[in-house]
Amino acid sequence: MGLIVYRFMTNLDSADAVGCFGFATYIFSMLVVVYVNCFMGEYLKTECNALLNAYYECNWCDMSMGYKKALIICMQTTQEPIRITAGRFYIFSLETFTKTMKSSMVYVQMLRKTM
Numbered sequence: 001m002g003l004i005v006y007r008f009m010t011n012l013d014s015a016d017a018v019g020c021f022g023f024a025t026y027i028f029s030m031l032v033v034v035y036v037n038c039f040m041g042e043y044l045k046t047e048c049n050a051l052l053n054a055y056y057e058c059n060w061c062d063m064s065m066g067y068k069k070a071l072i073i074c075m076q077t078t079q080e081p082i083r084i085t086a087g088r089f090y091i092f093s094l095e096t097f098t099k100t101m102k103s104s105m106v107y108v109q110m111l112r113k114t115m
Helices: 002-014 017-057 067-077 093-115
Strands: none
Touching: 002 017, 017 067, 017 093, 067 093
16 A cells, blocks of 8 residues: 555656546545455444343343353353454454554655655
8 A cells, every 4th residue: 555655646746647546546446445344344343242242231140041051152252253354364443454554654654755
């Protein structure tokens, strides 16, 4: 992402309007794709926590022993929230989206100072 933004900034200097529009469109579409995936990952994590709270708030005191055991198993499976990952090393969440955007802007600043 940082390299694309840097290339966009170099096209701004050369006054290539068509190239600038193409890069701006590409940057915007890439940001939307990454943000939507990160938003869905965050929403999934939130819903897993809401499901855990719903299990806890149900009227489990009046349930039979079989249902209580099943409820405990369900609660244990929701202790570790479901995550959307990319290659098992990138977890899609709003926190990682922010970190990615910060690091790509740092790369852009580094490239601008060296060139």
